[in-house]
Amino acid sequence: MFTLSDFDYDLPVDRIAQKPVIPRDQAKLLVVNRATKKITHHLVSDLLELVTPQFHFVANNTKVFPARLHGQRQTGGKVELLLTRPLGKSTYACISKPGLKLNTRIVFSHNLTARVSAISKHGLERNIVFSLPEPDLREVLLKIGSTPTPPYIKKSGSSHNDYQTIYAKYGFSAAAPTAGLHFTPQLLEKIKAERKWDEITLNVGLGTFLPVKTNSLADHKMHRETFTISKKSAESLTYSLTHNKLLAIGTTTARTLETAVSGQKIAPLSGSTKIFIYPPYRFSAVSALLTNFHLPKSTLLMMVSAFTSFPNSDTQFTNFKSSLLGSAYQIAIANNYRFFSYGDAMLIL
Template sequence: MNKPYFYYLPDNLIANTPSTPRDHSKLLQINRLTGKLFHHHFYDLPDLLNPTDVLVFNNTKVFPARLHGVKTTGGKVEVLLLKKLENDLWHVISHPGIKPGQIINFSSEVSAQVVTDHSLKLSAGSFQTLSKIGHTPLPPYIHSSQKEAVLRKQYQTVYAKSQGSAAAPTAGLHFTNRLLGQLEDRHIQTEFLTLHVGLGTFKPPTPDQLASGHLHSEWFTLSSQTAARLNLAKSQGRRVIAVGTTTTRVLESCADTSGLLTPQSGETDIFIKPPYKFKFVDGLITNFHLPGSSLIMLVSAFSSWEIIQKAYQQAIAKNYRFYSFGDACLIT
């Protein structure tokens, strides 16, 4: 298939379970300028980095955003909480659809009133309550028979801290506490920011998004202390390597034209696609992305579609595993 950002992937290469241990996944190292490829495992990462490199992580935490409920008419409904708008009002998608005024019962203690076709107000919407009644919001291409308690651990980074994501920042799933300790032993600087990941991350961009140059909006925060340390690292000529496309979106959203970060909290709808010129990020750790997605456009902007396409073809030939629970790339 010659269409840009699309490729054929055999179904058997879609990972339904993560590698065990996490850092035993494969790691494809890609030179973003020459396209030269090197095959490793993720636990090799400390040996592939320079001691002066800085790794930046997204410490968002996935919450049990998938709810199963019953309408007062008796019909069953599945609701996915995407973003908290205010108090207990949530932006949602549902199957089947919902209509304003409907009441949905999720448990004996929790119900919701539908406000619009894509929002509802929960009677009790704290993360503590949701942890009791909700389910892990796995992407639709993952078919897992694991118990909920196992999935909650698998679909969460070991450093997750700030609740609010309806999807995991999947590049971070490969890190173990042991691997983080090895990075610390080698004095490789690590920094953290937060972006709450929505489901828009999996969808192909719409014609309107392609035309406007703006994607779905996601909430983020970059502290003044983190921004200052990263600006200092850049001024010293050190490489800043983003762990994941979500981290990349924050750093590029906060960087000005001179390449300086400004600390911010708010929403970003940045759409990174060719011929975007990166202002801050020097390297990227990321998984293998869905054909036609905004994420494969982002990695193509960081390198080129020609190089990414060849790398993906090589990964398929060598039975790399794809998508959220799959293997990873290190692009520098």
């Protein structure tokens, strides 16, 4: 069984991207061929030239909500909340800084207040009930909230649109499905004209911000995220499972497809997933993956490690540094690729 240290690597701090490339599709694209082990350098704008017509593109159209709120306890003291998911009836799950006691009242601008109504068993999340009903509440939250960009993005000045895909439509995400940040309207239009394109919705939640704390992967409890696959998309994706190949845009899309697949069928679902993918997981739905470069020891790095090793390629995974993916990361570092959310991309074929 693998341990956390098996997925570690060293990254120079100056490789962490602090802002997106403009235009978005001019980000670098490292292409890794699992069959030939060949690694080549391109741009995201080259995408259609790199994949054969049989590939069916699948994207996560979730929308990032400005879920970071700043308020004040009624008794004094500043509070920061990160809303992680709506629970209905003006109630949201959240992470608070500092941790708040039950029944603590919080005051925000725009005459909005909230109360802590519950604390989760693990003590990390709070449920808070706001004083306004929906949809008035949602309108105020859009005014007072800010985009919860990851902590490794230190520079201010990024707009909410920088951290939103151009095809974002639905949902409530605490973080962007970052592989999708590389698409421009022109590239998307070209793909839709020449290839099959479908969208699913997975709401990126709390787990995106949580490090793996257990040494053994078997002991890690994966976070749960809600997703939706429409009947129309499910039928189209099911057809491509046997007649084409699915190219997942991002790990959130891959996670959704691997949850929904059963045999040669992808079901129309509105549900949740807590699937934890790491070597030697066998992928059943996804044949190619467009993804960013991920943090050391993260569940996302573990998923991509599984995709690039046995039984999904002929290379056994022993640890990240000696793996095909680890070699690709070292090549990326040596060639000044930019890492993490605003960074460059990798296409795994």
